[in-house]
Each structure stands twice: as structure tokens, then as C-alpha cells.
Amino acid sequence: MSDDDDLVFKALADPTRRALLDRLFARDGQTLTELESELAMTRFGVMKHLRLLEEAGLVVTRRQGREKLHFLNPVPIRLIHDRWIDKYTEHHTTTLLDLKAELERDDPKEKR
Amino acid sequence: MSDDDDLVFKALADPTRRALLDRLFARDGQTLTELESELAMTRFGVMKHLRLLEEAGLVVTRRQGREKLHFLNPVPIRLIHDRWIDKYTEHHTTTLLDLKAELERDDPKEKR
DNA sequence: AGAATAGGTGACCAGATGGTCACATGTCAA
DNA sequence: TTGACATGTGACCATCTGGTCACCTATTCT
Known part of the structure; x- marks a missing residue:
């Protein structure tokens, strides 16, 4: 109701982003480059999608040196x-x- | 995975359609005109949204005379x-x- | 039959969205 | 400290999407 979750539904509306969630569900903590290599899309596209997923709270991240690790958050x-x-x-x-x-x-x- | 559910996620991506599901969750079996009266939008808009919800399987309908009753389907x-x-x-x-x-x-x- | 009511169709327009690219920043390792 | 690597930014374009309207069909009631 509090359409703050609008971000969540918008994020889930794209098949590429759902595929990203699937990849993280299969193996958590992957980097951008790892995820990109599985997805037949440029790095820029994947980055944009990951940003939306993160803003929606569906993915949480942790920086480790020059890498950024991505984790699936099931709560939303x-x-x-x-x-x-x-x-x-x-x-x-x-x-x-x-x-x-x-x-x-x-x-x-x-x-x- | 079988991106047949693409319709489901697309349907959920819109706040008006989520509001419709909320109305049906509160009271099942409403007609188009009933739903329209709660939503500050023309009948045509509401109809379009209901069609998408129905195609996604989130709403199932039953005709009764000249009325069409709408029911929420929680399975998807x-x-x-x-x-x-x-x-x-x-x-x-x-x-x-x-x-x-x-x-x-x-x-x-x-x-x- | 004729009027009122409930639902349906196709076209149209403004704005949002997905994807790409040139370019920029930060970090590691030799 | 230089080069390679991982990630980030802003602009750009084709396409999709939400909403409205004029017009149409089907059912009910008197």
C-alpha cells in the first residue's frame, strides 16, 4: 500500500532483472563482471539493471576492494x-x- | 523461469493494477463499474488494466447476465x-x- | 419496442523504459 | 608508477506503456 514498493514491482517487471535474481539465487555474492558474462548484454545494461534492483532493496551489495559483491534479499x-x-x-x-x-x-x- | 509469467510481472508493475488487486482482496467478485467508481480514472482505463490482470491470470472473471464479476487469483x-x-x-x-x-x-x- | 445500463474496440498521444556508447574514476600488482 | 582491471556517469535513441476518447454491442426493465 505504501507505494514505496513501487520500486520493487518496477524492478521485477523486466525479464533481465528477474534473470539476475535467478543467478544470485543460484549463487550469491557475484560481481558485476561475473553476472555480465552470463547475460548476453553489455556491461552498461547489466549495471543499470543492478542499480534498479539495489534501489528496490531486492539486491544488497558489499564492496570488497575494487569489486562489488551482489546478494539477493528475499524480504521484499x-x-x-x-x-x-x-x-x-x-x-x-x-x-x-x-x-x-x-x-x-x-x-x-x-x-x- | 518459463517467462509466461512475464505477463504477471508486467501486470503487477502498475500501481493502478495493484490497487485493483487490493480492492478485490478486500471484496471479491466486483464488477467493472464498481471498481471504476473507486479509482479516479475513466472506465476505459480501468477496463484496460483489468484485461491485463486477467491475461496474467491474477484475476479470473465470470459473466452474469450483462455484468462481469472479477475475482482475485492468488496462485501466481x-x-x-x-x-x-x-x-x-x-x-x-x-x-x-x-x-x-x-x-x-x-x-x-x-x-x- | 425503446430507453437505460453494463461492457467492449481501435486509434491516438505524451511520457517512461531498455539498451548502447564515449568517457571517467578507483584499485590492484608488478 | 604504469598498465590492466572493475566499476561508474551522462547523453542519446527506438520502443513500450498509461490514459483518453468517439463509437459499438449486449442485456435488462418498463
């Missing part, structure tokens, strides 16, 4: 979850997801 | 959560959030 994600998932109905959702996984195992890719 | 939100919150560290995050709430009760609004 958790807050998104809590905004629209009622504690009371959370169990139902989980059940639905299990059912969905079950169905897709039998009938992979059905549209709408 | 849950999937976002599961993408970056490790089951193993989930407890730590919850603990951090509790701590944060605790701190903000004593020191409301501190930046960064």
Missing part, C-alpha cells in the same frame, strides 16, 4: 506474498498448486 | 514467492520480517 518478495495471500486461505492455495502440478504431469501444456 | 503470487524464497531459509525471512515490524513500532519511518 515475501512482503508481496503477504499483501495478497491471506494467512487463512494460504493452505487452499498451496493445495491448488499441488493439484496444478499433478494435472500438468498428465496433460502438459493446455492453454486457458 | 504464490509462484513468485516460491521462485526466490528457499524453503530452507523461509523461516529466517519470516524472523527478519518480525524483527522489522518490531523495530518500526519503536522507530516509525526510517529511510534505507
